[in-house]
Amino acid sequence: MRRKIFWPVFLTAAAFIVICSAVISAVLSAWLEASARERLSLQMDMLSSSFELPENAGQADPANDGFRITVISAGGEVLYDSAGIDDDYFSYEDVRQAAETGSGEYEYNTENAMRLVICRSQRLSDGSVLRVCAQQLSVWGILVLIALPTALTAILLALIASLSASKAVSYSISKKINGINLDTPLESDEYDEITPLLTRIERNNRRVRRRVDKLKRRRSEFYAVTEGMTEGLILLGKDNIILSINKSAEQLFDTDDSCKGQNILTVYRSTAMQEIIDKAWLGEHGETALQISGREYRLSASPVASDGETTGVCMLAFDITDRAQAERMRREFTANVSHELKTPLHSIMGTAELMENGLVKPEDAQHFIGSIRREAQHLVALVNDIIRLSQLDENTDFPKEYVSLKELSEEVVSVLSDAAADKEISVEISGSDAVVFGVRRLIYEIIYNLCDNAVKYNVQGGSVKVVTEERDGIVRLTVSDTGIGIPKEYQSRIFERFYRVDKSHSRATGGTGLGLSIVKHAVEYHHARLSMVSDEGKGTAITVEFPKG
Numbered sequence: 001m002r003r004k005i006f007w008p009v010f011l012t013a014a015a016f017i018v019i020c021s022a023v024i025s026a027v028l029s030a031w032l033e034a035s036a037r038e039r040l041s042l043q044m045d046m047l048s049s050s051f052e053l054p055e056n057a058g059q060a061d062p063a064n065d066g067f068r069i070t071v072i073s074a075g076g077e078v079l080y081d082s083a084g085i086d087d088d089y090f091s092y093e094d095v096r097q098a099a100e101t102g103s104g105e106y107e108y109n110t111e112n113a114m115r116l117v118i119c120r121s122q123r124l125s126d127g128s129v130l131r132v133c134a135q136q137l138s139v140w141g142i143l144v145l146i147a148l149p150t151a152l153t154a155i156l157l158a159l160i161a162s163l164s165a166s167k168a169v170s171y172s173i174s175k176k177i178n179g180i181n182l183d184t185p186l187e188s189d190e191y192d193e194i195t196p197l198l199t200r201i202e203r204n205n206r207r208v209r210r211r212v213d214k215l216k217r218r219r220s221e222f223y224a225v226t227e228g229m230t231e232g233l234i235l236l237g238k239d240n241i242i243l244s245i246n247k248s249a250e251q252l253f254d255t256d257d258s259c260k261g262q263n264i265l266t267v268y269r270s271t272a273m274q275e276i277i278d279k280a281w282l283g284e285h286g287e288t289a290l291q292i293s294g295r296e297y298r299l300s301a302s303p304v305a306s307d308g309e310t311t312g313v314c315m316l317a318f319d320i321t322d323r324a325q326a327e328r329m330r331r332e333f334t335a336n337v338s339h340e341l342k343t344p345l346h347s348i349m350g351t352a353e354l355m356e357n358g359l360v361k362p363e364d365a366q367h368f369i370g371s372i373r374r375e376a377q378h379l380v381a382l383v384n385d386i387i388r389l390s391q392l393d394e395n396t397d398f399p400k401e402y403v404s405l406k407e408l409s410e411e412v413v414s415v416l417s418d419a420a421a422d423k424e425i426s427v428e429i430s431g432s433d434a435v436v437f438g439v440r441r442l443i444y445e446i447i448y449n450l451c452d453n454a455v456k457y458n459v460q461g462g463s464v465k466v467v468t469e470e471r472d473g474i475v476r477l478t479v480s481d482t483g484i485g486i487p488k489e490y491q492s493r494i495f496e497r498f499y500r501v502d503k504s505h506s507r508a509t510g511g512t513g514l515g516l517s518i519v520k521h522a523v524e525y526h527h528a529r530l531s532m533v534s535d536e537g538k539g540t541a542i543t544v545e546f547p548k549g
Contacts, residue, residue: 013158074127232317344375434468449515454481480541
């Protein structure tokens with residue numbers, strides 16, 4: 001800024017000084033020339049008058065007052081020369097003009113052009129010629145001898161003044177300009193000249209603020225959506241640099257927000273993941289499955305395009321553990337159902353085939369018919385259990401009512417009394433009414449299956465206790481037995497479908513392998529909690545805790 005202020009100021013001042021010096025020199029030269037001519041005329045008049053008076057002719061010896069005076073006779077002889085120079089004066093134009101016409105004038109510059117010489121000649125009465133010459137500084141002489149030193153001095157002073165002024169002015173201007181608050185530029189009224197600029201800055205500020213506010217809203221919306229996602233989301237830029245990562249992805253890859261700006265490979269190294277990212281950079285969609293920390297994830301990489309060019313990659317990580325597990329359970333369940341259905345059907349078909357071919361003795365027919373009935377009954381029970389599980393899996397809405405656990409327990413025990421009597425097992429019910437709000441049929445299934453298992457897997461002459469109670473806002477149902485118990489290694493799986501600790505014993509007792517699975521799903525349907533304590537050879541106690549109301 002100082003240079004931009006200094007040079008215009010200095011050059012303007014210098015040009016002004018030079019022009020003024022030239023003009024003054026010209027004016028001064030003209031004035032001096034006019035003055036010299038005037039003095040020359042006076043001198044000429046005075047001298048010509050003196051020479052024309054006979055009585056004064058002998059006394060004519062005028063003083064050399066800065067003039068060169070020469071008297072030339074009519075024959076060309078120099079009668080007098082104040083400079084003492086003898087020359088052929090008739091070779092000068094003014095002398096010839098004076099001899100011919102009575103007067104003449106001639107001017108010329110000296111050899112160095114510093115001075116202007118003005119000569120005027122006049123013919124006297126006796127035919128002689130009086131010549132008077134005067135000198136003065138020429139325009140160039142004035143410039144060189146007077147104006148130039150003065151101009152150089154003035155230019156030097158202008159240079160110093162320009163430096164000082166430009167420094168002071170630029171400092172003052174820059175200080176005021178730097179002091180302008182760009183957030184509120186219109187409040188600054190130091191210079192009217194920059195008001196249009198400040199107005200444009202203010203308009204631009206408003207535009208920028210609107211854009212920033214819009215970007216902030218979009219960013220807030222983006223983070224609100226991405227941070228609330230259960231899926232992991234990662235946005236990659238050039239060279240696979242992480243631009244954005246949400247909380248789910250941070251937890252998945254065991255990292256934090258500091259990974260932004262780093263390559264994705266510094267967070268998690270996987271050949272399969274790198275392949276789908278490379279595929280996305282080529283403009284194609286890529287997917288792969290990974291196991292991370294014991295869970296299964298599906299990674300999806302898609303290109304982010306701008307103006308037809310891939311500028312980034314969006315990678316999503318879906319937790320498909322539950323889905324994969326459900327798919328495996330579905331396949332296992334289908335296989336188990338097929339197996340469980342085929343077993344009684346094969347038994348029924350085999351028995352029927354023997355009877356059809358007459359290979360069964362009349363006295364044994366009743367036994368084979370009973371076998372067919374038992375297998376068919378088992379088949380019906382199996383189908384009913386499968387239907388119940390399907391209903392529970394589909395979260396079917398069942399009508400709810402207030403149900404007394406003690407009353408249902410007495411009903412179940414009444415149904416199982418014959419089975420308990422066959423094994424000489426005593427069944428005892430104790431506790432309070434313990435009323436819960438739920439689905440009567442499902443709660444009945446819970447109590448029935450727990451009590452049925454307690455009787456089936458009990459020892460001869462054992463006992464079963466059913467306790468119902470309400471305490472601290474929790475309604476509890478506990479079914480305990482003195483049966484064979486469950487080994488520790490099998491306790492975590494007994495609620496799985498078709499899982500049996502002892503398959504031969506279970507089939508012999510007529511179990512479908514779905515009883516405890518129905519219990520588990522019915523408990524979950526009522527948002528209750530299921531717990532078990534079992535010691536091999538000592539018995540099992542299973543407790544269900546229902547929320548009150």
